[in-house]
Amino acid sequence: MTSTEIARVRPARTPRRSGPRSTLTRSSGLGLGIAMIWFSALVLIPLAAVVVTAIDGGWETFWATITNGQTMAAIKLTVFTAAGVTVVNVVMGPLIAWVLVRDRFWGKSVLEVMIDIPFALPTIVAGLVLLSLYGNADSPLGIDIANERPAVFLAFLFVTLPFVVRMVQPVLEELELDVEEAAASLGASRFTTFRRIILPSLAPAIAAGAALSFARGVSEYGSLVLLSGNLPFKTEVTSVRILSSIENDNVAAAAAVATVLLAISLTVIVLLDLIQRRVAARG
């Protein structure tokens, strides 16, 4: 995952005077057909298989699986930690973006690259990286939180770092200084200007970044493998729970828990689509 793909919310298509009619020619229709077959084979059918497998055993089995004590603990840990991390990102993300856009100092471009590192770094390596400072008997900081709950929080914090920053940054860049100056000339204090002028313009970007950051946290796996120890009822997250079900050949249970995660992802995507549409409508 990457620097810029979240930086640019894809704008919704501009509404045309005509309704949703097709402009496909024979060859572009063929292209769309091929693309859809591949997309279905790779993404849609497999994801559908997860949901179908989950509800195959009936509603009671499904419910029993996800309310199983260990699974519930994992889901709770994942969702609450992801929510907590998102709150931190909502505060730190705009702050970092602000520094990157408005401040000028030596070494700023290094910070820019640092924001992208969690995207590009393989998640397993991310876990190892955090372990070397925060989960090690000979950690230079003397901190060892390996196999503890804060480790999960830390891992989520690392992998979700870029989302809010990269969403807010371009909006902040386009925000014109003269609007702030106008507010100031009308007697607004810096705090009032921030609260009444800047924050409302950044809100959709922050919300979109928060949604992505939450979704990423909930679905995280790789960075936790080495860091959290995957202890049931303590540091085991949902993805790990699914994996152990797969490894125990209990595919139905795995699919049931996976469906919960999919539902969360889908909610986030719908939310994102709505936010983007609102932004697009505002122009």
Added chain:
Amino acid sequence: MTYVLRIVATAYLFFLVAWPVSLVVTHTFDDGFASISSLLQDPDTVVALQLSAYVAVFSVVINTLFGVGISMLLVRQEFPGKRVLNAMLDIPLSVSPIVVGLALVLVYGGRNGWLGPTLAGWGFDVIFSTPGIIMATTFVALPLMIREIVPVLEEIGIEQEQAAQSLGANAMQRFWRITLPSIKWGIVYGVVLTLARSLGEFGAVKVVSGNVLGQTRTATLVVEEKYLNFDQQGAYATAFLLAMVSVACIVIVAIIRPKNHS
């Protein structure tokens, strides 16, 4: 106030990213180049690195072709269901890699999958084999290319293509001479990002690969394996190699991007 913000942001990034990452580098070189060279002499690790590279190249090629095609359709054409498709293309960004792996196993698993047994009957194994790893990797990296190209296509508009058309260029000539050169940089970024993501995929590959030493074990799986087997040096060295490639990727993007966008 400015200074406070600057210090807070810098300190946050230093403790969260810079310091931990630098430790991996120093750990790798605790004994000079010994750990790296011993890593490169281990045939199983070399096979894993090769497999990772092979899979990443496949994923990049597939996602580039798919990404360019679907982006052109999304931006240039109207068709029913476009909005839904547009939203669905983002799904891989927010699906857990483990769920991706599970989903592919459920459909392409050789024993019980929906399509797996049929494909196996034709002599084509997907799960626990290279095609499965490629599919898993392609799945997770799928939106990256599209998200790079779509804004560029929207920005350039269709006038240049129409001008070319009025000058006599047919559809193929317009694509090769006008559209492709215009989105060239978008594709370059997309390739770099897809490459980094593909090389680094871990969870989904872990589920579909079977993790067979010397056959379907990729570089990221090697990191885990070595660490759990108390070969810390080996783990750090492999992680260092992977980190180097991904950091190189983002530095390349950081360097070439401003030139094109200013």
Added chain:
Amino acid sequence: MSIEVSGLNKKFGDFVALDNVDVTIPTGQLTALLGPSGGGKSTLLRIIAGLEKGDSGTVNIEGVDATNLPAQKRNVGFVFQHYAVFKHMTVAKNVAFGLEIRKRPKDEIEHRVNELLKLVHLSQFSHRLPSQLSGGQRQRMALARALAVEPKVLLLDEPFGALDAKVRKELRDWLRRLHDDVHVTTVFVTHDQEEALEVADEIVVVNEGRVEQVGTPDQLYDEPANDFVMSFLGEVTHLGGASLRPHDIELETAPRMAGAVEGTIARMVRIGFEVRLTVLTVDGDEVSVVATRTHARSQRLEEGSTVWLTPADGATMVPRMAVAG
């Protein structure tokens, strides 16, 4: 005749862009499609170029039925309002594009490109990228690019619309001179009546998807077919049941002529040698009148004076439309 359009209809959803349009554009002339924004003139031009497809009707270019011909086979030159330059190619490459598509020999292409760049005064910029040119230069390059393929007709969509006033005026004169040299049938879209009157040999007035009138600038100005054409080509006021130009009204301080309309001067503004008056007539009309400074002074006109209005001899007059617009 060079371009013949007949029975052309085009809708975008519920919006009627073109409503059964018939128009013929003469060979070798410089023709303007004039009308307000959203009136359908650009759509008409794009359908002639093949960039848009009409819902029904036919387009005939130089005797060939082009209705179903794709744009790349029509051999028309098209110049876009925002130039549509190929950003990744040099000026010379841009101009050469059409010839390269036609696989002409290299030395012929080079020769022709040089010739055209000289024609549009861009020879010294041939190796620059379009981003290094000014708006006016880009538009001239776009024109050279369209001319390179020796099109049967040259179509320009609001060619000077994105330029500032001064450059616009220069390019307008230059286009006129260029056309006198090259003589290719040229159609350009504009919403600026001054531009059309000044440059075009023939003007087609398009409004709300219909052709209102076709004629030379003089014909249109002197014999407007209706109130719309008249008001679009210049200022119009209403006296009695007719529309006429404010400077075509005679103003007297006594009722000398039969049929003169009595009124009071409500407002008087002097602009240079001109005096603009608003007269409230006894019929309740508000009439604009333009008089010379000398005339106003000799008659001792001032706000509140009572005056009598009559149309001047030879004034252009058109019956007033039911709903003025």
